[in-house]
Amino acid sequence: MGETSTWWVTLALAVDIAFRVIALVIVPRNRRPQTAMAWLLAIFFIPYFGFLAFVAFGSRRLPKKRRENQRAINAHLRARSTMLARGIIVTESDINESPEFPRWLAQTVRMNERLGAMPMVAGNTVDFLPDYHQSLAAMGKAIDSARDTVHVEFYIMSVDEATKGFFDALERAVARGVTVRVLYDQLASARISGYRNLLATLDRIGAQHRAMLPLQPWRGIYQRPDLRNHRKLLIVDSLIAYTGSQNIIEPGYRNPRHHRRGLHWLDVMMRAEGPLADGLEALFVSDWYQETGELLNTPSPDKVTRVGPDKTWAQVVPSGPAFEGENNLRLFNSLVYGARSRLILSSPYFVPDESMRYAITTAAERGVEVHLMVSEIADQHLVFYAQRSYYDELLQSGVKIWLYQAPTILHSKFIIVDDAISVLGSSNIDMRSFSLNLEVSVLLASPPVVKELEDLSATYMAQSIELSLDAWRARPWYSRFVEGLARLTATVQ
Numbered sequence: 001m002g003e004t005s006t007w008w009v010t011l012a013l014a015v016d017i018a019f020r021v022i023a024l025v026i027v028p029r030n031r032r033p034q035t036a037m038a039w040l041l042a043i044f045f046i047p048y049f050g051f052l053a054f055v056a057f058g059s060r061r062l063p064k065k066r067r068e069n070q071r072a073i074n075a076h077l078r079a080r081s082t083m084l085a086r087g088i089i090v091t092e093s094d095i096n097e098s099p100e101f102p103r104w105l106a107q108t109v110r111m112n113e114r115l116g117a118m119p120m121v122a123g124n125t126v127d128f129l130p131d132y133h134q135s136l137a138a139m140g141k142a143i144d145s146a147r148d149t150v151h152v153e154f155y156i157m158s159v160d161e162a163t164k165g166f167f168d169a170l171e172r173a174v175a176r177g178v179t180v181r182v183l184y185d186q187l188a189s190a191r192i193s194g195y196r197n198l199l200a201t202l203d204r205i206g207a208q209h210r211a212m213l214p215l216q217p218w219r220g221i222y223q224r225p226d227l228r229n230h231r232k233l234l235i236v237d238s239l240i241a242y243t244g245s246q247n248i249i250e251p252g253y254r255n256p257r258h259h260r261r262g263l264h265w266l267d268v269m270m271r272a273e274g275p276l277a278d279g280l281e282a283l284f285v286s287d288w289y290q291e292t293g294e295l296l297n298t299p300s301p302d303k304v305t306r307v308g309p310d311k312t313w314a315q316v317v318p319s320g321p322a323f324e325g326e327n328n329l330r331l332f333n334s335l336v337y338g339a340r341s342r343l344i345l346s347s348p349y350f351v352p353d354e355s356m357r358y359a360i361t362t363a364a365e366r367g368v369e370v371h372l373m374v375s376e377i378a379d380q381h382l383v384f385y386a387q388r389s390y391y392d393e394l395l396q397s398g399v400k401i402w403l404y405q406a407p408t409i410l411h412s413k414f415i416i417v418d419d420a421i422s423v424l425g426s427s428n429i430d431m432r433s434f435s436l437n438l439e440v441s442v443l444l445a446s447p448p449v450v451k452e453l454e455d456l457s458a459t460y461m462a463q464s465i466e467l468s469l470d471a472w473r474a475r476p477w478y479s480r481f482v483e484g485l486a487r488l489t490a491t492v493q
Contacts, residue, residue, distance in 0.1 A: 020044060027054065032353070038488070060435050062213075062321045063223050066290055070322040073286045074117040076295070080282070081119050083301035088275050090120040090313050090445075100311070100420050101445055108334045112317045112443065115327045118282070120315035121275035123306020126449050129244075129269045130412075130456055132251050136166055138271065139234050139242055143169035146178045146236045151284045153183040153212075153233040154248045155426070158192050159201045162250035171205040179208070183287055185229045186211035193254045210291040213438075227321050230437035232269075232426050233284055238299050241277035243425060243440060244269035245348075245413045253379075262407035263379060268414070268456065270424055270442065272314070274307040279316040283440060286318070313445040319427065320438030328427045328441050329434040333359045335417045339368045344416040344457050346373040348409060349380070350387045351430035357390065364398035373460050375410045376403040383430070385486035388479070395469040402464035416454060420447045 023043045028036040042050035061067065081089065095106040109120045129135040143150050143166070150173050159167055174180050182202055189195055189211075202209040212229040234242040246267035252258045253265065272280070278299070285296045319327035336343060336359040343363055350372065352360065364370040372394065378384035391401060404410035414424040425441035427433040444450065 023051070023054070057224055057226065060224065060227065060321050062227060066223075066322055069290055070286070073289055073295075077117040077282055077286070080301055081117075084119075084121070084275070084304055085302055088121050088123060088304060088306060090122050094122075095120075095445075098311070100447055102338060102340070102418075102421075104334070104338045105421060105445060108331065108338070109315060109443070111334065112315055112327070112331060115323065115325050115330065116316070116318045118279050118316040118318070120313055120443070120445070121279060122310050122313050123308050124272055124274035124276040124312045124314050125308035126276070126312060126314065126444065126446070127271045128452055128456060129242075129271060130267075130459075132246065132265065132267055133162065135242075135244075135246055135267070135269045136162060136248070139269075140165045140169040142234070142236045142240050142242070142271075143173050145240070146173050146176075148178060148237050149235075150178055150180045150237075151233070151235040151281065151288075152181070152248075153229075153231055153284050153287060155185045155228070155230045155232060156188045156192060156247035156249050156253075157182070157184045157198055158189070158194055158249040158254055159197050160194065160250045160254060163248050166248055167201055167205070170207060174206040180206070181284075181288060182207050182209040183212050183229070183284070183291065184209070186214045187225065188228060188230075192249065210288070212287065212291055214291075224436075226432075226436055228437050229287065229320075230426050230433065231283070231287070231440045233280055233440065235277060235281045235284055238278055238281045239273060241272045241280040242269050243272070243280055243442060245411050245426060255379075258379065263377075263409055264407065265409045265411045266404070268412040268424070272442075274312075275304050276314040276316070276442070278304045279314075280440070280442075283316055283318050287438075290322075311446055312449060315443040317423075317425075317441040317443055318439070319434075319441065321436065322438065326434045328439055329353065329356065331423065331441060331443065332356060332415060332427075332429065335415055335421065335423060336360055336363050338421075339363050339370075339417045341418050342369045342371075342416070343418075344371045344373070344414075344454070345429060346410065346412045346414050346457065346460065347429040348375055348378075348411045348413070349383050349428040349430045349432070350374055350390065351383060351432075352390065353431050353434060356429065356434075357393070360399065361393060361397040364394075370399045371402060371457070371461070372399055373402045373404060373410060373412075373457065373464065375406075375408070376465065377406040377409070379409060382486050382489060385479075385483045386489065389483040389487040391467065391472055392469075395467065395472060401467040402461050403467055404460060404464045408463075410460065412456075412460070414453060416450060416457065419454075420450055421445050422450045422453050424453070 092106040251264040416422045422444045427439040
């Protein structure tokens with residue numbers, strides 16, 4: 001009995017030591033130090049649970065097949081871009097010879113193209129839709145104009161009183177013979193009340209539809225569960241495109257708790273025509289290929305035409321775990337470090353990594369006027385408290401923090417650099433968007449377009465409360481305690 005007991009103790013000790021040694025070898029590899037340390041602490045203090053959690057959530061890479069597919073589609077997009085008509089692609093010489101734009105913009109554009117396979121293109125028209133319901137109505141109207149294809153890709157979709165017109169337009173499009181394809185994130189949409197009704201509606205109207213990043217382990221389809229497709233896209237006939245922060249759902253997200261609190265989301269969508277629409281179409285084609293294995297035939301590149309003024313330049317920047325680098329983080333850091341006079345950041349979830357935090361505070365310290373717009377309240381408490389843990393350092397460095405007043409959730413996501421450059425899309429300024437989510441950002445180089453976003457920012461600030469350092473430091477001690485604990489989870493939020 002004693003010998004048997006000793007044997008089991010020895011075996012358990014050997015397994016425990018093996019877990020720890022394996023963890024020390026595997027966990028730090030190609031990870032941020034703080035992320036690696038968090039996983040090591042979990043594995044060392046709760047070895048079996050920690051190790052199992054690491055197996056399930058420790059890798060932010062998508063399955064090998066998806067990464068290979070992304071490389072294949074990137075090669076296709078690069079080859080396709082070379083066939084665009086002369087004068088559509090914005091060259092480095094075009095940028096360097098334009099007095100409105102800084103010289104570093106050419107380097108940023110080159111980096112984006114290298115990472116995301118999309119060139120900067122000229123000849124676009126861009127308009128912003130800051131009203132939630134008017135945006136849904138405008139997208140429905142665009143669908144009603146479709147002759148050939150309607151491509152829909154959103155993180156969350158729901159059939160409800162606010163979106164009924166959108167789905168009615170899809171039904172009318174199918175009835176006219178238009179091909180309608182729909183992509184929706186599986187887990188994000190499934191957790192919304194009425195998911196089965198969404199699927200039934202899409203089936204009834206005759207739309208082709210697929211769930212993005214499905215979890216079906218019984219079919220061998222599995223990746224880290226919190227790797228999600230967060231993009232928002234609508235493309236009509238490859239000519240008109242919408243992208244931004246808004247999902248296809250009523251502004252309270254069909255959540256009774258939100259309705260009781262009066263919470264409603266405030267978003268901005270961008271309507272684009274011209275080569276930019278074709279670029280966003282290419283991104284949809286990429287995601288459709290990932291989920292179906294079908295490579296869609298888009299219009300020939302020589303059919304892509306300019307519709308707007310020459311200086312309305314735009315570049316689609318896809319990002320996510322299917323790419324080798326954190327494309328959106330690299331873009332955002334480049335913009336922040338490039339700012340010389342003014343920087344405006346709007347992000348509902350602000351949990352920056354170390355590089356982004358230093359970039360923002362460095363900009364403020366060197367005299368750039370930095371504004372950060374966030375919400376006074378939040379729907380995700382852990383993220384909210386982690387976000388608040390950064391306010392003291394930001395305020396101390398000179399960043400002006402604007403809290404959009406409750407009960408509105410400011411969900412718009414954009415960055416403005418000086419008076420000529422901006423980026424807008426689905427990406428938050430947080431580690432989840434940088435590392436875990438598939439996102440889309442659009443780099444815009446155009447003084448008139450940026451002026452529209454600046455006017456929108458002024459409207460947001462007028463509805464916000466500016467946070468002062470003294471007021472912030474007067475908050476209760478228990479708030480500081482909770483914020484510190486929440487910050488420890490930042491790398492996995």
